[in-house]
Amino acid sequence: MLQKTSHFMREANLIDGEWVQADSGKTIDVINPATGQKIGTVPRSGGAETRRAIEAADRAFRTFRKTSALERSKLLRKLHDAIMDNQEALAELLTIEQGKSLTESRGEIGSSAAYVLWFAEEARRAYGDVVPSPWTDRRVLVTREPVGVIAAITPWNFPSSMLSRKIGPAIAAGCTAVVKPASQTPYSGLAWGALCEEVGVPKGVVNIVTGAAGEIGDELCANPLVKKITFTGSTEVGKMLIQKSAATVKKVSMELGGNAPFLVFDDADLDRAVQGAIAAKFRNSGQTCVCTNRFFVQAGIHDQFVEKLAAAAHALKVGPGLEDGVQQGPLIDEKAVEKVEEFIGDAVAKGGNVVAGGKRHELGGSFFQPTVISGATRDMKFMKDEIFGPLAPVFKFEKEEDAVALANDTEFGLACYFYTGDLGRAFRVMEGLKYGMVGVNEGVITTPEAPFGGVKESGLGREGGHQGIDDYLDTKYVCIGGLGL
Numbered sequence: 316m317l318q319k320t321s322h323f324m325r326e327a328n329l330i331d332g333e334w335v336q337a338d339s340g341k342t343i344d345v346i347n348p349a350t351g352q353k354i355g356t357v358p359r360s361g362g363a364e365t366r367r368a369i370e371a372a373d374r375a376f377r378t379f380r381k382t383s384a385l386e387r388s389k390l391l392r393k394l395h396d397a398i399m400d401n402q403e404a405l406a407e408l409l410t411i412e413q414g415k416s417l418t419e420s421r422g423e424i425g426s427s428a429a430y431v432l433w434f435a436e437e438a439r440r441a442y443g444d445v446v447p448s449p450w451t452d453r454r455v456l457v458t459r460e461p462v463g464v465i466a467a468i469t470p471w472n473f474p475s476s477m478l479s480r481k482i483g484p485a486i487a488a489g490c491t492a493v494v495k496p497a498s499q500t501p502y503s504g505l506a507w508g509a510l511c512e513e514v515g516v517p518k519g520v521v522n523i524v525t526g527a528a529g530e531i532g533d534e535l536c537a538n539p540l541v542k543k544i545t546f547t548g549s550t551e552v553g554k555m556l557i558q559k560s561a562a563t564v565k566k567v568s569m570e571l572g573g574n575a576p577f578l579v580f581d582d583a584d585l586d587r588a589v590q591g592a593i594a595a596k597f598r599n600s601g602q603t604c605v606c607t608n609r610f611f612v613q614a615g616i617h618d619q620f621v622e623k624l625a626a627a628a629h630a631l632k633v634g635p636g637l638e639d640g641v642q643q644g645p646l647i648d649e650k651a652v653e654k655v656e657e658f659i660g661d662a663v664a665k666g667g668n669v670v671a672g673g674k675r676h677e678l679g680g681s682f683f684q685p686t687v688i689s690g691a692t693r694d695m696k697f698m699k700d701e702i703f704g705p706l707a708p709v710f711k712f713e714k715e716e717d718a719v720a721l722a723n724d725t726e727f728g729l730a731c732y733f734y735t736g737d738l739g740r741a742f743r744v745m746e747g748l749k750y751g752m753v754g755v756n757e758g759v760i761t762t763p764e765a766p767f768g769g770v771k772e773s774g775l776g777r778e779g780g781h782q783g784i785d786d787y788l789d790t791k792y793v794c795i796g797g798l799g800l
Contacts, residue, residue, distance in 0.1 A: 322509060323401065323408055328358050328525060329508035331371035332518025337526060338363055343498050348414040348645045348681050349635040357501045360526030365493065365534040368522035372464040372491040373540045375519030380461050380489045384439045387486055391435035393514035394486075398428040405506055409475055410636035412500045414644040414681075415599050417636055426761075427479035430779065433763035434483035437784050441488065452800050456793040461489035462566060463542035465787065466535040468495045468528075468556070470548045471647060472602045474503035477547045477570075480767070480778040482507060482521060488787035490543075493535065494523045499647060501525045536560040543567070543786060547604075550727070550772050568776035568786045570604070570768055572701050573729035576722035577607040577758075578744065580715065581615035583734035584756070589623045591758030592707070595732055597631060597685055598759070600643050601705040602651070605730035605752070605761070608702055609691070610709040611718045617711045621689045624707065625671035628685040633676050645681040646704060652681050655704035661696045662688050662708060672705070699725060715740065719747040729769035732758055751777075 326342075327334040336342075337358035345354045358364070398405065406420035413420070446455040467481040474496060485492045496504025504523055511521045524531055535541055536559035543566035546556050550572040557567055577595055579588045595607045612620045636644040646652050652675065659673055672684030683705055691697070691708035712718045722731060732754040733744050745753050751769035754760040761767060766780035776786045 321404065321408065323404055323506040324355065324502050325505040325509055326355050326357055327505075328360055328364060328368070329505065329521070329523040330364065330368045331374075331522065332512075337361070343501075343525065345412055345499070345501060346648075347411050348647055349637075351680055354412060354502070357498070357505070357525040360524050361530035362534040364526070365495075365524050365531045366538065368493045368524050369464060369534070369538050369540050371519040372493050372522055375517060376461075376463055376491040379491055379517060379520050382489060384441065387489060388435045388438040390514065390516060391431050391438065391483065391486055394510060394516070395428045395432040395435060397510050397514050398424060398431065401510075402428075405475065405503070407637070408506060409500075409503045410644070412502050413471065413474060414647060415636050416641045416644055419599060420636065423473060423476045426476045426763075430476065430479040430763045431483045433779070434487040434784065437484070437781060438487035440781070441784060441788060450796070452798050453794055453796040454798065456795065458791045458793060459788040460791055462787055462789050463490060464493065464540050465490045465543040465545060466493050466495070466541045468532065468535070468544070468546045468548065469497060469504060471497035471499040472599060472604075474500035475506070478504055478507055480783065481545045484778075484784040484787045486516070486520070488784055490787050491520045492522065493541070494521065495528070495531045495535070496523065496525060498525060498528070532556065533559065536565070537562065539563050541565060545776075545786070546570070553774065566786055568778070569774040570776075570778060571729075571772065571774040572727055573604045573606070573769065573773055574608045574699070574701055574725040574727040575605055575730045575732065577610045577731070578718050578722060578733035579610070579612045579616060579620055580718075580733070580735040580737070580740060581613045582736040582740070583616065584736060585616060585619060585623065587756065588734040589620065589627055591732065591734065591754075591756070592624055593627050593631070593758075595754070595758035596707045597628065597643055597705050600646055600683070602647065602703050606703070607707065607732065608697060609722075610707055611712050611721055612709055613718070614711055614713050617709070621670060621687065621709050624709070625687045628671045628687050628707065631685045633682055633685070634678065643685060643705060646683055648681055651704060652683055655683055655686075655702065655706050658697050658700075658702055658704070658706055659686065659688065662691065665692060665695050666690055667692075667695065667708070693721070693724075701727075715744065719744060723747075723749050726772040727769070728771035729773035730754070730760070
């Protein structure tokens with residue numbers, strides 16, 4: 316168990332460079348999902364503390380916006396190095412509060428650092444334009460400037476890397492930030508404050524507030540000093556934030572829910588498809604927005620795929636994330652377990668067959684067996700609703716066009732995956748799937764170099780790629796006249 320004296324385990328808000336408690340003195344307990352034991356507490360803050368953090372960010376912005384792109388790039392490079400120098404401690408802290416395996420946590424911390432390094436490079440590439448003028452005595456310039464104070468609200472499933480995609484471009488663009496990490500996993504968010512201090516990020520540039528999501532969110536949406544809100548989480552909450560921020564016409568970036576389909580065609584490499592399926596479904600115990608929610612497998616290969624997927628799922632090692640060799644940790648809490656049980660009960664009642672798992676794990680608590688259900692049909696709950704757990708439902712299909720239609724039969728459009736050995740089919744299906752991200756013969760596709768985000772009700776905007784900095788910048792047109800040319 317990580318001790319409270321850990322350099323990165325901060326039990327306070329970071330506001331204007333100071334570590335402070337909530338005005339009320341109230342706290343929130345943080346629980347280790349693997350043991351059910353209390354790790355520590357964080358402040359239960361509300362609107363007043365959030366307002367002070369916004370005001371601190373606004374003051375800091377007045378000077379930080381004037382720093383050069385090169386200065387900000389160097390600062391982010393230092394931040395990258397600090398993350399990697401402390402990868403093991405940060406990964407251990409992440410596992411203790413979130414539950415994922417230490418191997419996955421190390422990967423997440425490495426991903427966090429990679430995004431920071433990417434935006435260190437993009438800071439120097441936020442180009443403008445000199446536009447050919449229609450007037451002989453005028454010149455037309457297009458410049459890009461930081462939007463101002465940004466508010467970032469992040470989820471519990473990837474509490475470090477989701478923040479890297481927001482703090483990275485914010486600093487790169489010259490913005491300042493107020494961050495609200497999830498109350499279930501706040502320490503990985505607060506650790507960013509300690510890291511920013513360590514590398515010399517000026518006070519007030521990054522502020523972190525923990526507490527009541529409703530009160531903090533309302534202040535972030537209503538306060539006119541906040542110019543942009545970036546949120547990763549459920550579509551339901553995202554819609555509320557969009558509505559509430561409309562009153563002050565803020566920019567919004569929304570990375571929302573998913574319902575990822577995974578299509579396997581008869582001509583696919585079966586073993587590669589199963590390997591990709593395990594990665595795309597059971598990573599972080601199925602608790603990711605890009606996790607496969609529905610498997611659609613063509614009739615000719617269906618039975619073999621189900622057999623191999625069930626065997627691979629059964630072979631996964633379940634246990635506390637800090638134990639060697641563990642591949643699947645606990646679910647985040649009891650509510651998450653009950654939701655998975657509800658999906659399984661619904662599927663079985665409608666004719667589904669449990670071919671692997673299907674029950675709570677013998678370890679107890681919120682551990683759950685990796686589960687595969689065959690005979691899935693369109694009237695089952697997981698056809699429309701996001702599972703967010705280690706449950707893989709497999710549907711059978713006959714024709715390519717049927718699979719694409721089934722895959723698109725959802726209001727979500729974040730990630731999707733399909734496996735085929737036919738080049739023509741690869742292009743047909745890729746172009747037919749209405750999703751923001753497509754994996755062809757690959758089950759894990761996220762990388763800082765590529766734009767991460769969805770279409771339809773899965774969100775707005777992109778994180779990563781050269782597109783990832785765009786929403787942190789305003790475009791300004793400048794017409795210079797009277798040049799007497």
